[in-house]
Amino acid sequence: MTATSPLTTPNSTSAQTTTTINNSLAQLADNSQTFLTLLTTQLQNQDPLSPLDTNQFTAQLTQMTGVEQQLLSNQLLQQLVNQNTGGGLVGAVGLVGKTVSATDATAQLQNGSATWQFSTATPPATMTATVADSSGNTVWAGGLTPNGAGAQSFTWNGENQAGVQRTNGGTYSLTINAQNATGAAVPVSTAIQGTATAVQQLNGQTLVTVGGVQVPLSSVTSVN
DSSP states (O other), X not given: OOOOOOXXXXXXXXXXXXXXXXXXXXXXXXXXXXXXXXXXXXHHTOBTTBOOOHHHHHHHHHHHHHHHHHHHHHHHHHHHXXXXXXXXXXXXXXXXTSEEEEEOSEEEOBTTBEEEEEEESSOOSEEEEEEEOTTSOEEEEEEEOOOOSEEEEEEEOSBOTTSOBOOTTOEEEEEEEEEOXXXXXXXXXXXXXXXXXXXXXXXXEEEEEETTEEEEGGGEEEEO
């Protein structure tokens, strides 16, 4: 089974929700002005012998006010969510300087090598590893010696298939395919480990830099 794909930073639901609420409030303001203009015109030109139904008038005002209150409530809830997200950033600062493991398949080439942690659900009979660059091009591929089930590690020496050393600083992803004795796929999960050097809030999501790679705080699995 192919190793877990690199986690990407999705567009923040928080940011999208805030934009939607703001747009809705702006539209509501326009609609309210239009409503009041029409209502005023209706009152000015109503038939004195058949005035506007009071119940209908009240219902229209109540409906407009209810929509406005709902949008304002959503805006308040969004503010509370944003405050809670900011708290995640403050908590993540404590990870800086510590050795962190995170579920991700992307690692940075540092000091001529890159290391990944991986785990197999059951003992595989065969395993192959593929290292790809940030553009998805295969840089190195080869077989791995099965070592039972559970947590293991793989270190790439930074050389491509031709034996040429790659430059430090690039990011690379690892894919491991494992099969059992019958040829069935064995599930593999991939992780990285390194020193947390920074935390950042981006589009409402807290990111931690681990070994030069940004990963979501939610993907952190252990701290040493």
